[in-house]
Amino acid sequence: MLLGCHAVAHLLAGWLSPKADAWMRSLKGMRPAQLRFLLVFARRLRMIFFVILVWILAAIMLEVTWPSRSYLIVLVANLTTAWLVIAIASRLIRNRLLRKVVQWTALIVATIAILNLRGEIEMLLDSISFSFGSVRLTALLVLQGIVTLALLMLLANWLSKLVHRRLQGVGDMSPSMKVLTEKLVALALYVTAFFIAMGAIGFDLTTLTFLSGAVALGIGLGLQKVVSNLLSGLILLVDKSIKPGDVISLGETFGWISSLGARYVSVVTRDGREFLIPNEDLITGQVVNWTHSDDNVRLDIYFGVSYASDPHQVRVLAREAAATVGRVVSRPAPVCHIVGFGDSSIDFILRFWIRDPAQGLTNVRGDVYLALWDALKRDGVEIPFPRRDVHVFPEGAQAQPSGIVD
Incomplete structure (x- = not known):
């Protein structure tokens, strides 16, 4: 019966897909987001028809026979419905890698919940543990921490983009201060998300103090340039010496600033090339800012x-x-x-x-x-250029002196 539902869904999708594509192509004045939303449903017509047919079959089986015989059909209906909802909802995530991670995580969690395997899985993951100082970490806690961190990072990313959009509408704030505010807010959001996730799995944050020595050693060995560029970027944002849109020249590079990053400044030249100049070079080198205080x-x-x-x-x-x-x-x-x-x-x-x-x-x-x-x-004004007169003498003749006396 399930195979029959799949065959009927395949035939219906094959018949309706061309009509749906033609209908979407005929739509005028719709925004790209709305067209993408319709396209998500159009590409999953087979699964949608299969879910509908399985639920109809499950309802019929529940009416005409006892529940034990329809258990498998109801289970398949629940699983396919969950998978369909997750497949459609995950398309809202633009980042492809993040979308795949969220999609597979949600599929695994939904499958475990529908199959009533949560207790067994939790016991198995809780039995896998290791100690880190006085803290006992289990595979279940680590998995919960990863999921919590991923959700909090998504929330922090959404909030940082919201702050970016709001700051773009502030007219009395300079571009440099806008970028600085965005960077500080994003850094605060991501750091807060990390510490909340660590606290959610029971990790004692005071044990992280011993990492300060390792961080200092890493800076002393190989992170001088990285830290220098980060600090130089903050200085550039604070002193407003350069900002997005400024026209600068640094050595042989001439172009306008398209963006200010944490580690580098993006400069686009007239021929379309984009140079990523480290922030430290803009602090220590001689930079000509053609539009620093005046566009003239x-x-x-x-x-x-x-x-x-x-x-x-x-x-x-x-x-x-x-x-x-x-x-x-x-x-x-x-x-x-x-x-x-x-x-x-x-x-x-x-x-x-x-x-x-x-x-x-x-x-x-x-x-x-x-x-x-x-x-x-x-107006007949002559632009001079160098002239040379060449004299060719007959063979055996002697050149006459020019009369020029040194």
Whole structure:
């Protein structure tokens, strides 16, 4: 009979699955979470039909015969119902590894409870024990502690995400203080969850004091960099020297900060590469923060014109050319100065300001160079370049002196 229920459920699921997929594809305006919820049920139609048919069969068997003959069918109905509920409920957990752990743990616990094996399992686990100082730990206590710790960690993770969402809506708090608050709250929640789980299994927390020496030894041997990066990260958050969204350059790395971690800072460059820079490097090294106190950034470009050009006219053309580029701000206005008289050119520097360094520096320099090129060409201003004259003498002829006297 159970095999018959399975065959009928398989046929019903095969007939209804294409229709359910077509119906879900036709839905408009639904949120992704709602579609995922419907998809969970659509992928388990066979099991849903099997559970329904088994319960119908169990009800019929209870009516037409004595309970001892329907015991197995009722047991299968209870087991499959529990498994179906767990399979659907576990899909609410996004993390794949965590979902598998919770799913299998719940399946084992539900199966033991339905089969009435709890007493025997508890006695078996309680008989497996070992001593840790004055504390006697059993396999049952360890299992309870693991389950308690997992549930408390899930609760701590949910609360930390809730705090993160609430802090994002606080407008009068700086990004650095938001990150610092999130890290401190998450650390406090996870530490509290750990100690509660340890206390739940009867572990005397005062016995952990002897671990302080081992921790100090570990720090002295190999955790200096880790602790240094953790402390450096707290310093960066407190002094607000950098924050998410800032444009920085450190050595050859130029980009904007996407996130502040406990051990490193994520910097995304213009070409899409993401550098994970240790916090200690940002504390001890020289960092250029282009947007620390002001978004305005001044850029310089150098160029030269021939000595036949009017330098006063060139300065005006350069300022006007820079002002035509969209990202160049009008206040402060672009300026142009003579910086020297070269061997073959009058050398100038053109300075201008932008307010969006995160959009790139090389591209705006290139736009200003093009605008300057167009302006100089339009007004006939020559941009000099090195020239070399090559004289070819006939064979046997002697080159004439150039008349240059050293």
